Amino acid sequence: MTVDTDVLLMAETPPARRGRRRRGGEKAGPDLFPQKPFRQPRHIYKPLEAVSADELEAIHDASMRVLEEIGIDFLHEEARDLLRAAGADVAPGSERVRMDRAMVAELVAMAPTEFTIRARNRAHDLHVGGDAIAFSCVASAPNAVDQDKGRRPGNQEDYRNFLKLAQFFNIIHCVMGYPVEPVDLHASVRHLDCVADLARLTDKVFHIYSLGRERNLDGMEIARIANGLSEAEFVNTPCVATVINSSSPLRLDTPMLQGLIEMAKAGQVSIVTPFTLAGAMAPVTVAGALTLQNAEALAGIAFAQIVRPGAPVVYGGFTSNVDMRSGAPAFGTPEYMKAALVSGQLARRYNLPFRSSGVCAANTVDYQAALETTLSEWGAINGGAHIIKHAAGWLEGGLSAGFEKFITDIDLLQKIAEYLTPLDVSEDALALDAIRDVGPAGHFFGTQHTQDRYKDAFYAPIVSDWRNFETWEEAGSPTAHDKANRLYKKALEAYEPPALDPAVDEEITAFVERRKAEGGAPTDF
């Protein structure tokens, strides 16, 4: 517990008056924001079930019939060869692959139920599965947005600033994708600069994209160097993750299959997440969309086990619905929440870790943004999710990464973590003596029981403005959006790069330079 009210008050004090607290008068210290040390929250409540055991079996059965009777197109010959050799039905000259349920069950059962992904700072190792929860920040947004400069295409500066925020806040446990796509970097070398930044500006577990096998191989090499592992050690140590999205309905494309192959071969983590939007790429019914999600997710997971039995994988659930007026994806809807609960039930049925998301369709940091994001988290947490992606900074259905939204979401995530902390019901906490001492009509503020505890008693919010109306109005009636604008810049000021062995740093530089000299990776993906 590190809630320090003095420190909290400091955040309200203009920089000029904070001189004595600054180190060398140079920059704001990292203690501007009260936060607990890095720690993955634990599921202390039972996951909720949105469907009965029989209904779950009906979804399972329908998805098995999809795999058996309809099949999935695997757009990669090497993958089809592997599948055929493993017993799948692959029609000659066709991309269609059918698997019977016994084969799927046998393969899926090979996947580990839980595992640890190593971070270069071992204190940031990520446990995946069991009762552990990991929050990751927004990923893959084409635009960045803040109040000062508005919405703009992603660029390296914004990319790096988001990485700094992801590193600064202990409630962000991993960086599962580029928070924003830096389109000012050429696509052939972007992955080299970006992954090098992930390895340098953060010391948490990160993600590499499956956009052609070269990018997987380059990303894994940087992760290997950053972790100081030999090649032999690396392939037995999960250090890096990728997300495999199927091209719903019923397709796994070439780069994704290359990614699955390379990651599985190297013992690295694949989070297999179909993007099954009910009413668009999936049936308009939530149960139908979940049937499709389950078929596609298990197809990818089974395939990874063919490549390497025991390859670490995660069951990704991203089923939502579209806005039927526009066809745009909607998030944080009631349908989304129910889909998250059922996705968790399905993942548990197969003893797989479950990935969900903290997402919204709002264009700005308003009531809608909080409502949809919090409802997404409600589904994810009650659904028993292990990795919750996009949990800080996501806006516009993923079309922009917001700096202020990052901060407001941090407050949400820290609150959830506190909600997931067991209540102290010790005799001391029951406070019978304090109640006796105060008696009727008294007040607890001045008691020793309160004085001994008040600093650490409650979660201290980052964003919530609890000043009274008059004071708040005099201050210009700032919204949470306004307050977060000030705070994200303070967090960037307070960021300190994590320590990195200079030899490792040099080795990363050398690798990136060599690969750039070789031309990087093909851009025809």
Next chain:
Amino acid sequence: MTVDTDVLLMAETPPARRGRRRRGGEKAGPDLFPQKPFRQPRHIYKPLEAVSADELEAIHDASMRVLEEIGIDFLHEEARDLLRAAGADVAPGSERVRMDRAMVAELVAMAPTEFTIRARNRAHDLHVGGDAIAFSCVASAPNAVDQDKGRRPGNQEDYRNFLKLAQFFNIIHCVMGYPVEPVDLHASVRHLDCVADLARLTDKVFHIYSLGRERNLDGMEIARIANGLSEAEFVNTPCVATVINSSSPLRLDTPMLQGLIEMAKAGQVSIVTPFTLAGAMAPVTVAGALTLQNAEALAGIAFAQIVRPGAPVVYGGFTSNVDMRSGAPAFGTPEYMKAALVSGQLARRYNLPFRSSGVCAANTVDYQAALETTLSEWGAINGGAHIIKHAAGWLEGGLSAGFEKFITDIDLLQKIAEYLTPLDVSEDALALDAIRDVGPAGHFFGTQHTQDRYKDAFYAPIVSDWRNFETWEEAGSPTAHDKANRLYKKALEAYEPPALDPAVDEEITAFVERRKAEGGAPTDF
């Protein structure tokens, strides 16, 4: 299911262009807002438990020791006489009342586990307990606020407008208190005008304040007339509810005890809700505040059973924490959420219905407002609450009732209701044939399966703005707050007074006029 996309689009159309849809060209029809018919949502998920069975017993035990060893001050001689006669330890010349746990258990066991409160429109009867949930709107705010006129002291016009919104939206199941206090009405007769408005402008179950026995008697009389019941029928038919707040710590004051006595005698409903703010009127620990809450709630509930065994009561949980910097109440905090879960566990331990709240400390309709309100609802719903008060329109820790907040919260409540609707997992919903027909790389939008269902497939939000960024920006970048400003006025336009038998209407008028002529009620409370 009444989601109609044409109707939704209409809400975006200026009134002048909606002429043909208007009835008699006079006012907007009630179909401007897609909403489902009045129906109480059901708990379809298991309540979550924040403490173990042993820990729950520890809280129970500590609260029993409070009642046995410390006691509670009952500031009403008639109440103490009743308690003494029932076996409580009441020291002569003292207000302190001690009860042993056997006596408390015996009395609390007399309270019904569930019951129905009759509404004058029987379609709006309110079930309390079991798996039923009831949402009530903001209550008792001294100020009203909207974007147009800012924050002002409560007045009759705003009061009536909130009642109209409470009537208009089917997701509001009852009106548990004046949404805003109309201070422009003299305190001696305010309750007469206000309760008459409740009985006329709404046809849902309502609440009367316990601010001196005359007000309880007057309010019950209006409820009796509105329900068309004889006096004998009324005392055997719950028709109206009151909230009994203890003056924490450890006191029940005169008006509250008069209210408990009159309501219980008449077989009407008392919602006993201690206001146990951890760090102020309660110990700084959540477990300690819950111990105090439990002692006070059970004292009131046991007392009601002395007055009339079987009197309908509700266990109210309102434990939250203060902002330790200012002493102001905080809401929707992690501590609040955990307290809500434990309060539900306690209520279930005593087989009592459980009341919680949808509250926040935000000054405006921003990310904070949604975050705190949604987290409060998360605690209430996962805690198994039966009545959720303040669920629409509450701002500033209850210091203001917001018109826009009312609308944004309606969206939250409707989403929760939809989340609580069982998922359709029929063969038809599993959509295997649709998946087969579309096959890989297809799209579901044009399929018959989608076309047959799209209108009703998904919850249509009131507030969420799902336009793309460019269109939204061209429209002036409205926040949810801005959109709700437009919508609350449309809802007021669309409001239609519920039918009322003219004879009943006249009887209410006659009663109110007679009581006003008599001078109303004393104002020295």
